[in-house]
Amino acid sequence: MASIIWSICAIGAVIGIGWLARRFDRVGQEAATALAQVTYWVASPAMVFHAEAGTDVSSVFGRPLLVAAASGVGAALFFVAVARVWPRLRGPDLVLGAMAASLNNGAYIGIPVAVYVLGDASAVLPVIVFQLGFFTPMFFVLAEVSAAGRTPSPCAVARLVVTNPMVVAAVAGLVFSASGAAMPVLVDVTASMLGQAAPPMILLAFGISLRGGGARVRGGAGAVLASATKLVVQPLVALSVGMALGLRGQALMSVTVMATLPTAQNAYIAATRAGGGVEIAQGTVLITTFASLPVTIGVAALFHALSAA
Secondary structure, three states, rough: OHHHHHHHHHHHHHHHHHHHHEEEEEEEEOOHHEEEEEEEEOOOOOOOHHHHOOOOOHHOHHHHHHHHHHHHHHHHHHHHHHHHOOOOOHHHHHHHHHHHHHEEEEHHHHHHHHHHHHHOHHHHHHHHHHHHHHHEEEEOOOOOOOHOOOOOHHHHHHHHHHHHHHHHHHHHHHHHHHHOOOOOOHHHHHEEEHHHHHHHHHHHHHHHHHHHHHHHHOOOHHHHHHHHHHHHHHHHHHHHHHHOOOOOHHHHHHHHHHHHOOEEOHHHHHHHHHOOEEEEHHHHHHHHHHHHHHHHHHHHHHHHHHOOO
């Protein structure tokens, strides 16, 4: 338990270092954008590819993937059911609220948590595969439909998926793993080096972005409901489904911890592209980003207490 707490504290410390570097003008605000771009296009795809290429395919498409799907869909449906009654959301606010309540930040916060807290980068792969391959494109389509009343073309949706570097890396890693071929040493070492750079760069970029952004919680009751759904309901669904599927111990803790991840910034991007639900998405991203680490500690503490009982 102590090692998990220290790992989470280390994540907070790296974020804090990024904030301090910006606060004392050691780096400019543009550094956050540059780090995020390098991470998105280079380091994170390299980590995903390296982790998947060295992982048994069944561990990605097995029970953890089912838990990721069930917890994501369950959280979205819960939010829709409640939000239609209170606070009576409709249209883009309802769609983007559901997206914010269920979409995990697997590519950014999920990778550091998997590496530093769970000690296994592959723990985040089922989340990334489900969300980038299905959940995120679906919500982008629903967001545009709800805001503009028009349906994007199939080509536009397909382009959104196939041009995502995380999707490309995930598919390439799964194909390589399924082939059973030995990874060339040059590819192995290069992907490993680039992938190891992803977690600290992500955390530094996030810390830098917190300074001077004028961050304010918006979205009112919708953002509060979405945040509660994300940080409470989704982990509970993951825990329940994981237990029903026979997961126990570290495996059950992994899928539950992955469900405590904060809302992905793709929710805010989808809202701005659609022109609706922006405040709910923005507020939920901000609330869950700061609240997720204490929730993660709580989940880890619960598992350790139960294992010791």
